[in-house]
Amino acid sequence: MMASLVGNLGQPLLFLLAFGVGLGQKIDTIEGFTYLQFIAPGLTASAVMYSAAFETTYGSFTRLSTQNTFEGILMTPVTVEEVAIGEIVWGALKGLLSGGVMIVTMPLFGLWPSPWVVLLLPLLFITGVLFASLGLIMTATARNYEFFNYFISLVITPLFLFSGIFFSLSTLSAGSRFFLQVLPLTPMVTLSRMFCYGDFSGNVWGRILLITIFAGGATLFGTVLLRRRLIK
Amino acid sequence: MRVVAAEGLQKRFGQRLAVAGIDFEVNKGECLGFLGPNGAGKTTTIQIMLGLVEKTAGELTIFGQEVPEQFRQIKSRIGVVPQNDNLDSDLTVFENLVTYASYYNLVGSKAKGRAGELLDYFALENRRNDVIEHLSGGQRRRLLLARALMHDPDLLILDEPTVGLDPQARYLMWQRLKALKENGVTMMLTSHYMDEVARLSDRVLIIDQGKVIVEGEPGRLVNDLVGVDVFEVLCSAEDAAQLAKSAKECGARSEIMPEGIFLYMHKDCHGLSGHVRPLQQWVRRPANLEDLFIQLTGRSLHET
Numbered sequence: 001m002m003a004s005l006v007g008n009l010g011q012p013l014l015f016l017l018a019f020g021v022g023l024g025q026k027i028d029t030i031e032g033f034t035y036l037q038f039i040a041p042g043l044t045a046s047a048v049m050y051s052a053a054f055e056t057t058y059g060s061f062t063r064l065s066t067q068n069t070f071e072g073i074l075m076t077p078v079t080v081e082e083v084a085i086g087e088i089v090w091g092a093l094k095g096l097l098s099g100g101v102m103i104v105t106m107p108l109f110g111l112w113p114s115p116w117v118v119l120l121l122p123l124l125f126i127t128g129v130l131f132a133s134l135g136l137i138m139t140a141t142a143r144n145y146e147f148f149n150y151f152i153s154l155v156i157t158p159l160f161l162f163s164g165i166f167f168s169l170s171t172l173s174a175g176s177r178f179f180l181q182v183l184p185l186t187p188m189v190t191l192s193r194m195f196c197y198g199d200f201s202g203n204v205w206g207r208i209l210l211i212t213i214f215a216g217g218a219t220l221f222g223t224v225l226l227r228r229r230l231i232k
Numbered sequence: 233m234r235v236v237a238a239e240g241l242q243k244r245f246g247q248r249l250a251v252a253g254i255d256f257e258v259n260k261g262e263c264l265g266f267l268g269p270n271g272a273g274k275t276t277t278i279q280i281m282l283g284l285v286e287k288t289a290g291e292l293t294i295f296g297q298e299v300p301e302q303f304r305q306i307k308s309r310i311g312v313v314p315q316n317d318n319l320d321s322d323l324t325v326f327e328n329l330v331t332y333a334s335y336y337n338l339v340g341s342k343a344k345g346r347a348g349e350l351l352d353y354f355a356l357e358n359r360r361n362d363v364i365e366h367l368s369g370g371q372r373r374r375l376l377l378a379r380a381l382m383h384d385p386d387l388l389i390l391d392e393p394t395v396g397l398d399p400q401a402r403y404l405m406w407q408r409l410k411a412l413k414e415n416g417v418t419m420m421l422t423s424h425y426m427d428e429v430a431r432l433s434d435r436v437l438i439i440d441q442g443k444v445i446v447e448g449e450p451g452r453l454v455n456d457l458v459g460v461d462v463f464e465v466l467c468s469a470e471d472a473a474q475l476a477k478s479a480k481e482c483g484a485r486s487e488i489m490p491e492g493i494f495l496y497m498h499k500d501c502h503g504l505s506g507h508v509r510p511l512q513q514w515v516r517r518p519a520n521l522e523d524l525f526i527q528l529t530g531r532s533l534h535e536t
Contacts, residue, residue: 072318075282076335077307232245232285 009098011050012043016109019166030168033197040111041192042165044102044120045127049185052095052128053156056135057148060087064139070230080230084136084223091132092125099124103196114198123195123208126215127188133218134184140225159185184214233260234296235387235418236281241290243276250276252442253290258387263409263419265433265450267426269529273442274422275315278391282312295386308336311385313376315392315422319364326351326360329379336383343382350378354408370401377408388412390421394428406431426522436521440529450521455498458519458527459484463495463504466513478507496523 016039024035031038063069070083100121106113138151163185169177180186187207194200236258243251251273258264268274279285281294283303292299294306319328329347333339338346351357354374359367367375373393380388393409394402402425409432413419423429429436430450437447446453465475472493479486482501487494495504496519508514 067321068314068316068318069320071284071316072314072320072332073335074284075307075310075312075314076332077304077337078335079304231283232279 009047009051009101012047012098012102013105016040016043020109031170033193036109037111037197038168038193039165040102040106040109041196042163042189044099044106044196045124045185045188045192046160046163046165047102048095048099048124048127048188049131049156049159050095051098052091052131053135053151055091055094056087056132057138057142057151058145059091060136060139061142061145061148063087064229074230080227081223083230084226085219087136087226088129088132088219088222091135092128095128095131096121096125099128106196111196113196116195116198120192120195123188123191123211126208126211127185130184130211130215130218133215133222136222137218137225140222140229159183164189182210184211187211234258235260235294236420237291237293238277239291241277241280241292242288243273243280243285244288249442251280251287254439254442254444256437256444256447258418258420260418261413261416262434263413263421263432265429265436266420266422266439267429267436267525268422268439272439272529274439275391277439278389278420278422281389282307282310308383309386311380311383311388313373313380313388313390313393315395317372317376319372319375319379321364324361324363325356325367325375328364328375329382332379333382338383346382347378350381354378355404368401370397370404373397373401373405374408377405381412386418388417388419390419390423392423393421394423394425402428426520426525430521438525438528445528446524450524454519454521454524458523459496459498460519461497461500462517462519462523463497463508464492464515464517465495465508465511466492467511471511475504475507478504494523496527 016036020036020039024039027035029035029038073083074080103113103117103120134155135151138148142148162180163183164180169180169186172180187210190202191204191207191211194202194204234257236256238254238256240253240255241251242249242253254273254277256264266274266277276285280287280292281299283300286300295309297306299306320331323331326347329350330343333343333346348357351360354377356371356374356378359371364372364375377393390409394405397405406428409419413432419432421429421432433450435448436450436453438445446457465472467475469488472488475493475495476486476488479495479497482497482504484495484497484501484504486496492513495508497504505516508516
């Protein structure tokens with residue numbers, strides 16, 4: 001538990017240090033924020049993404065393959081759907097924990113979140129559900145651990161870099177801005193910034209709706225795929 | 233009363249028919265030995281009973297309830313000792329029992345009390361707080377059986393329960409299983425150890441290539457189909473041919489082997505024993521379930 005928390009939090013915290021504190025000194029304000037202020041909420045969202053996605057890929061795949069845990073559970077009255085929901089909720093909670101620790105750490109960097117940040121927690125949980133479900137989709141289709149390299153390199157890392165955590169999407173052309181705004185992490189990065197600083201200029205409900213739909217769809221898809229994988 | 237009833241049960245994996253339409257039943261309080269070579273369809277049948285595999289055709293009822301419609305009620309009354317060890321290696325011995333019981337809605341002091349009883353009964357009390365990887369093969373198997381009994385099931389499915397165990401550990405398993413049977417637990421047992429099946433089963437079902445080939449009480453099947461006594465003779469090919477001829481005259485079946493001959497006798501035959509006795513290496517023993525199994529499924533490997 002400790003190891004996975006450190007592992008999944010280490011990266012966002014180091015980014016906060018290197019980019020926010022280090023690089024940020026030479027960067028002008030973005031959308032009225034210092035660079036450190038600008039990237040901290042997005043890194044919080046990304047911490048949720050990493051923790052949740054790792055849990056339901058490497059963690060769940062171990063339970064599925066080497067440990068035969070799922071097979072053992074499915075011999076009891078518990079159904080595949082319940083196993084899938086359990087894995088997703090567990091991954092989402094681990095994600096929420098990582099996000100929560102990021103928020104608690106912000107004052108150490110001189111960042112004081114607004115009271116609105118309390119309402120960010122349920123949204124971080126939804127983000128956790130979304131990425132835990134995406135991880136479970138990978139687990140349900142994986143033949144071995146190497147398969148997850150695709151997911152990390154082609155999905156998670158690009159989302160980390162291009163969801164508006166490190167640069168403002170408003171400077172981009174309309175076409176690329178639209179494309180990046182419908183990526184699964186982008187709405188959450190914006191929401192996270194809104195709730196951290198209590199500045200709600202923008203479509204809050206639309207974004208919440210979007211991540212909820214993403215999360216719901218991914219949960220459904222992940223559950224169906226896990227059934228296909230486990231019940232022959 | 234029937235606990236399990238299967239009719240025309242079938243499972244197709246792509247082109248391959250793993251279970252090719254089998255009928256069987258398990259009656260209340262009996263132990264059914266479910267036998268067959270590797271790949272015969274035993275494990276697939278069990279997996280259909282547990283919902284891990286969906287049947288392609290046929291009817292299956294357990295406790296008079298339909299599979300798969302009423303699985304939740306059905307599975308709440310089944311206990312399973314699986315072929316693959318799927319104990320949770322992240323948990324201790326005690327936690328394994330209590331966690332598993334929670335899947336049957338058995339929680340709190342009730343679950344803990346039951347876990348304590350079973351650890352005692354299966355001589356695992358001193359390993360209560362150990363992690364799974366420190367257990368021996370025998371201890372793991374006993375823990376799997378204890379786990380299967382946490383919710384006091386009415387039907388126990390045992391898929392190779394003693395595979396890989398030393399004779400002492402196997403004997404302990406047998407004792408516990410016999411005691412369970414005496415307490416009225418219905419069992420379905422698969423095993424490749426024919427002595428184990430003969431000891432524990434009231435009735436056996438032998439399947440091969442997805443089909444039932446014979447069914448009945450093991451002692452009677454052996455006597456009817458194989459015989460009463462068997463001569464195992466190590467001898468030259470000429471002697472073997474001679475013995476085969478005299479076996480025929482006695483109405484005994486013979487099987488020529490690379491190193492000699494097996495003779496299966498339904499009754500004493502002086503002509504035959506007269507020919508065997510002068511030879512150097514031979515043994516006379518009662519016919520057993522293994523003879524029957526091999527007679528019906530052949531000596532060659534069945535794996536596909």
